[in-house]
Amino acid sequence: MDKPFAIFPLGDCAITLDLGHLIDEQLNRKALCIQEWLKAHAFPGLQDIIVAYSSVSIFYDPEIVRRQRDCPGGVYDYVKALLEEAWIATGVLDGPAASGALIRIPVCYGGREGPDLEELSRVKNITKEDIIQLHCSIIYRVYMIGFLPGFPYLGKVDVRLEAERKSRPVPVRAGGVGIAGNQTGIYPVNSPGGWQIIGRTPIKLFERAALPPIRFAIGDRVQFYPISQEEFRSLCP
Amino acid sequence: MSLSIIKPGLLDTLQDLGRIGYGSWGINPGGAMDRYAAQVANLLVGNCGEEAVMEIHFPGPQILFEQNTLIAITGANFSATVNDEQIPRWQPVVVRRNTVLQFSSLVEGARCYLSVHGGYCGEKWLNSYSTNLKAGVGGWHGQPLRKGDELPFKENTIYFAGLLKDESNFEALPWRVNTEKIYRWPHEIGFIPGREWEGLSPASQENFIQNNFLIHPSSDRMGYQLKGSPMVMDRPVELLSSAVSFGTVQLLPDGQLIVLMADHQTTGGYPRIAHVISAHLPKLAQLRPCDAIQFKRVDATAAETLLTAQQKELHILQRACMDHLNELVC
Incomplete structure (x- = not known):
């Protein structure tokens, strides 16, 4: 039988289970369930589990696994079998998703805080006001955290706002709200980046001393709302 | 116990074996580029392999030892001297108080590691001393070392003064590590094919x-950009972001390659055409801009075996170092 997933090595210390290569809430929830199952069935040498849109990756130390577990076919085969077991054990997800927390994020759009809004408006032939309205009209799901500490990948944006990444990364300030493809996201720290930056939030997404130091978790729901320059300044810590 | 930075180098940071287990928060492991050299530096001075070490790039820093200190330097050869006398690498060395360590020329390799007995008292963030420069946390205040920084050490359990001969600036202890197996054929880098390998044109x-x-x-600690004839996929692929690892070789839109190194981001969306085998990451970490790489396909099981053999040897080395040190000071 053809399995509806693929498992492949990510080097010699990690392995990925790919559920179908789609931005899809069901697949993302399935990936989360597999992560939970793996945490409950942790093995010696397990180092990290990373959930992305529709994939789960396990990082492990092969020497520890080999010392503590019987792996006649090698450590990779041992971990692969465990992932297959996780896929089966987590079963079929049906019914509506338990909805995560709704987090509202203020954004100052355009101008200095959103340097790419003007250009996006020109290329898309949509007024800036309409872009802001469209960007704020959707309750997004946090599909994954990656790229930078606490960077949430939110989906999906209105098709009219889908925008290509820049060909070269440029400096982006912490709080920058950007669009890339059908995703939108927020830069938690200053970093070079290729997303089209349409605004900036004064909310801190990364606090080194907090535990967890990041603001979002996969499954959270996020909605943006526009604020003025003055409000932005007054909300800046 | 401490050392102070008289003059900083190009990029000196505290690192350990990485901040493991926080990838799902988007927090990358970071850590020493050459994890083998970093571990050996620790083992030679009687530390466990997970202590913080100083990762040094060339031009290196000038460092003043404020007390007698047991140190080890591993990795690249930057002609380290103590008060202008050459000191050996891959060997424990007791240095006298008020001597100055510096690095006079770039002979071989890309980064070296300086360990001190006991280990540095850096900032431990999420269970790791590794410096995360982007988030500004871990290591030494989340920053590269600067002029005037005074780095304290943890408790010193060995009395070193007796090991120093009169007037000498330092004393190299009589054992060293043979690293031949790890770094031989430096340009030959083993890989296992990545998920998108089959999609490459023949x-x-x-x-x-x-x-x-x-x-x-x-190229830097985040990744090595490679220059070669451009490569193409048989059919274009639109990839969703997913996890990547230290050693992942990605194909960029312009047909060039990038090998992700210690400070790589947790996820990426470019085709993963290959992964450098972990046993060859130390070699790769010691290659410099303009050096050549020749990729060589390795069977996944062989890669796993090579890595576990390397780790087993480190366990043996740890016991041997402890025995030698105990014999010497008891």
């Missing part, structure tokens, strides 16, 4: 295995 697969790639000058 000519590109051939190119990857047959031709050399040069490390581009813009």
